[in-house]
Each structure stands twice: as C-alpha cells, then as structure tokens.
Amino acid sequence: MGKTFRKLIGLPVNVRAENPCGPDKWQLMDQLTQAAETYELSHRTLTVLQALLTFLPSRHIPTGPAGIVFASNQRLSERLHGMPESTLRRHLAQLLRAGIVSRHDSPNRKRFARNRGGEITAAFGFNLAPMVHQADAIGHAAGKAQARQEELLALRDEVLMLRAELMRQTGHETELAELAKLLRRKSDEAELQSIVEKLKNLLESGEETVLVAEETSTAYIQNERHIQDSDIIHFDSEGQGAHTSDTFKCQRALSADKVQAVSLSQVLTACQEHQYFFPESLRTWSDLERISDKIAPMLGIDQPVMIEAKRIMGAEAAAVTVLCMLEKANAIRSPGAYLRRLTQMAHDGAFTLQPMLMALANRQIVS
Structure with missing residues (x-):
C-alpha cells in the first residue's frame, strides 16, 4: 500500500489521474464547493453531501455496491448534528436533481446492504458513482469558478482604488455613502463593472481637493x-x-x-x-x-x-x-x-x- 502511494506521488498529475482507485473524494468535494453556484448547490446541501461521503471508509469512491451509502435518514441526521429529516430530504432531493448522486432503490425502497465474505455484494441507497463520472466536469467548473472569483476580486480592488481617489475630491459625499452600502453586499461582475465606470466618470469631472464639506x-x-x-x-x-x-x-x-x-x-x-x-x-x-x-x-x-x-x-x-x-x-x-x-x-x-x-x-x- 505504501509502495503504491509513493509511486503515485512521483508520477505526473495526468498519470496519477489514471489511478484505478479513482479520484480523491475530498478533492472532488473541494472542487464541487468551488463550483457550487454552477450546480446550484447551497452550503447546507454540500454539508449533506459531505456527510454521505463520510460513510465511505476509503478516500476514493468505489464502484459498484461499495460506493452506495445505505445509511438511514436518522443516522444521516445524527451525523449532521440533528438536522431535521424534512430539511435533510430537501437537500438530498437537490443532490439528485444536480446529478451528483443517484438512487439505487430496493423493491420496498428500504436502504440496506448484504455482505458476503466481508465484502458488500448488494447495496440499496444513494449511489455516489455519478460524482466520479462527472469528476472532469466538476474540475472544469471549479477552474472556471476560481477564475471568475479572481476577476471579481480584481474588479473590487479597482473599485476600492478609485474610491480612495474619489475621497480626495469634494462634493461626492452622497456617492461615497451609497458606494459604502454597495460594497457591503456581494456584487456580480456586471454591477462591479458599472460601479467602476461611474467612479471613473466622477473622477474625470471632479476637482482634486480634500473630501470635506x-x-x-x-x-x-x-x-x-x-x-x-x-x-x-x-x-x-x-x-x-x-x-x-x-x-x-x-x-x-x-x-x-x-x-x-x-x-x-x-x-x-x-x-x-x-x-x-x-x-x-x-x-x-x-x-x-x-x-x-x-x-x-x-x-x-x-x-x-x-x-x-x-x-x-x-x-x-x-x-x-x-x-x-x-x-x-x-x-x-x-x-x-x-x-x-x-x-x-x-x-x-x-x-x-x-x-x-x-x-x-x-x-x-x-x-
């Protein structure tokens, strides 16, 4: 086991991706957290997914019955520090709609597993294999989300720099007060671009004096x-x-x-x-x-x-x-x-x- 691990560490990333054990489940979880907006997942829904992953003992998601979580809603709720079952069902439904997990139901829709020789031969519950199948798409979405976040941070920094310049001018107290309100909330790229343009226009028409009445x-x-x-x-x-x-x-x-x-x-x-x-x-x-x-x-x-x-x-x-x-x-x-x-x-x-x-x-x- 240790020898295999050392070999994988020494290989390039593209070769390591071919690991038969599959991608690391926590790395996938981190990428999905970054791409949460793309998959329309709230932080509470991601918390439920994280709880599902904790029922798999290994760091990768196995294929077949071993990759199916058959814990009851009560056990899931306990692992989620007492989340109400009605709330739990709502978030599980959201994971199903997003295609991150799928259901593998028994005839009576009960969740259980059968073992033979210490191995799971059949399991019914929530199948996490779709998460592995979408690993590349999740990674791509996470990369795009990170790039978008970096662009937003750059725009916000530009707004703060323009705001600092505007503070050295007079007659813009109302605009600065409104800007302070806007900066307290989460603005998208279009809003920040609009703010940048307005600040540039104010600076071009203003006078270089101290910002006091x-x-x-x-x-x-x-x-x-x-x-x-x-x-x-x-x-x-x-x-x-x-x-x-x-x-x-x-x-x-x-x-x-x-x-x-x-x-x-x-x-x-x-x-x-x-x-x-x-x-x-x-x-x-x-x-x-x-x-x-x-x-x-x-x-x-x-x-x-x-x-x-x-x-x-x-x-x-x-x-x-x-x-x-x-x-x-x-x-x-x-x-x-x-x-x-x-x-x-x-x-x-x-x-x-x-x-x-x-x-x-x-x-x-x-x-």
Missing part, C-alpha cells in the same frame, strides 16, 4: 485656533463645539442643561487603549483628532461616516467618540453603524459625551 473645513480651522488657547471645550446639544456656534447654526435653541464641558485630560484619563497603537503623547485637541482619524479606519469606520460625524458633532466631539469606541471595540459589532447612530442622536440633541466618558472612567476604577 466647505463649512466643516471652516469650522475645523476655527477649532484649531481655539485649541491653542484652552484644552477645555464646551459642547452643545447638537454635539458642536460652543466656540464653533458662529459657523454652525444650531437647529434648536440651546438650553443651559444641555451644555457640557470636556477637558483633554479627562478624555486621556478615560481613553487609554489608543496608546497601544500610537504611544506618542497627545498634547492638544489637534493631536487627538489626528489619532482618531487613523483609528477610525482601523475600527472599520468609512470616511464618509466619519465626515458626517464631524459635521454634526464637531471635529473634537467626533474624535472623542472614536477613542471611546476603541475602548469597547470588542462589544461593538458594527462600529460604522454605531457611529452613524450616535451621529443621528447628536443631530436630534440626544447625545452627550459626559456619560460615555464617565462610564469608561468608572470601569477603570472597578478593574
């Missing part, structure tokens, strides 16, 4: 000037810095109970996780904003989402929010959606930084 840029410059005077910033009910209220007009009148003061030292005391990534000292609000801009993409927050947070909350408040999110990153399933929610709350006047910072500070005291 004009009023945000103005507020940011004023924030920078204010930072040099004090490390304490007052945030209003909209999340905007009080010192930028002349640039951003609040949508509602401010009330005294919705004005809050946040100091840089308070933020740095509550938020320390960033030091593991950026150990340099943060001396100004400008330093904090710069670090938060680097942390946001690390958390998976898209740039359009961060820009909108800065526009609604103010640059400093958005930066503090990102640092707070980093502190509890393990508990946040979708940081981008989380920040969008906080941004909406800030827009509605229902978000303040103090409770978030106090909760983090109290957690450090407890620990």
Whole structure:
C-alpha cells in the first residue's frame, strides 16, 4: 500500500489521474464547493453531501455496491448534528436533481446492504458513482469558478482604488455613502463593472481637493485656533463645539442643561487603549483628532461616516467618540453603524459625551 502511494506521488498529475482507485473524494468535494453556484448547490446541501461521503471508509469512491451509502435518514441526521429529516430530504432531493448522486432503490425502497465474505455484494441507497463520472466536469467548473472569483476580486480592488481617489475630491459625499452600502453586499461582475465606470466618470469631472464639506473645513480651522488657547471645550446639544456656534447654526435653541464641558485630560484619563497603537503623547485637541482619524479606519469606520460625524458633532466631539469606541471595540459589532447612530442622536440633541466618558472612567476604577 505504501509502495503504491509513493509511486503515485512521483508520477505526473495526468498519470496519477489514471489511478484505478479513482479520484480523491475530498478533492472532488473541494472542487464541487468551488463550483457550487454552477450546480446550484447551497452550503447546507454540500454539508449533506459531505456527510454521505463520510460513510465511505476509503478516500476514493468505489464502484459498484461499495460506493452506495445505505445509511438511514436518522443516522444521516445524527451525523449532521440533528438536522431535521424534512430539511435533510430537501437537500438530498437537490443532490439528485444536480446529478451528483443517484438512487439505487430496493423493491420496498428500504436502504440496506448484504455482505458476503466481508465484502458488500448488494447495496440499496444513494449511489455516489455519478460524482466520479462527472469528476472532469466538476474540475472544469471549479477552474472556471476560481477564475471568475479572481476577476471579481480584481474588479473590487479597482473599485476600492478609485474610491480612495474619489475621497480626495469634494462634493461626492452622497456617492461615497451609497458606494459604502454597495460594497457591503456581494456584487456580480456586471454591477462591479458599472460601479467602476461611474467612479471613473466622477473622477474625470471632479476637482482634486480634500473630501470635506466647505463649512466643516471652516469650522475645523476655527477649532484649531481655539485649541491653542484652552484644552477645555464646551459642547452643545447638537454635539458642536460652543466656540464653533458662529459657523454652525444650531437647529434648536440651546438650553443651559444641555451644555457640557470636556477637558483633554479627562478624555486621556478615560481613553487609554489608543496608546497601544500610537504611544506618542497627545498634547492638544489637534493631536487627538489626528489619532482618531487613523483609528477610525482601523475600527472599520468609512470616511464618509466619519465626515458626517464631524459635521454634526464637531471635529473634537467626533474624535472623542472614536477613542471611546476603541475602548469597547470588542462589544461593538458594527462600529460604522454605531457611529452613524450616535451621529443621528447628536443631530436630534440626544447625545452627550459626559456619560460615555464617565462610564469608561468608572470601569477603570472597578478593574
């Protein structure tokens, strides 16, 4: 046995394919998984096929009765960790329709086998021989599926590169937000090609400027000037810095109970996780904003989402929010959606930084 195995390993692939034992069943399973879309097989259906293959003791699918799986639905269900028999029957029917397996029924449609001298002489159940007969077709379909997947990945990379270029231009915030939604789902080749063309058209008609709204840029410059005077910033009910209220007009009148003061030292005391990534000292609000801009993409927050947070909350408040999110990153399933929610709350006047910072500070005291 070992000698035969060594001989096969030393032979070219086309010669090894002539192995009388037939193709490796798990290699066929891998190829069929790659070509699942071609054969219209779901991952659950493939799991059922995998369970059928486990009833064959050898790594190849024997011809004749030895290649027939005669396990009952109950045994199959047990091997599939309790899959309901109704679900099992549905997936078995799909394998039959795809021509991957065939039925070899007894007169009463019961599944069983007869042995003679330790060998199976007759078996009734699911015949896996069609899988061997289609080995070449399965391999060809798997190759095509892999090539198609590589093309899709190349197109997606092109979309991401064009998107990065578009982020350096102004006036495309809406398109970038829509693009972020499109990239979250699985797009086919035609959709990706369409996205590439649209992005190229936008880039050809755009201007090479930084992707931030004009009023945000103005507020940011004023924030920078204010930072040099004090490390304490007052945030209003909209999340905007009080010192930028002349640039951003609040949508509602401010009330005294919705004005809050946040100091840089308070933020740095509550938020320390960033030091593991950026150990340099943060001396100004400008330093904090710069670090938060680097942390946001690390958390998976898209740039359009961060820009909108800065526009609604103010640059400093958005930066503090990102640092707070980093502190509890393990508990946040979708940081981008989380920040969008906080941004909406800030827009509605229902978000303040103090409770978030106090909760983090109290957690450090407890620990």
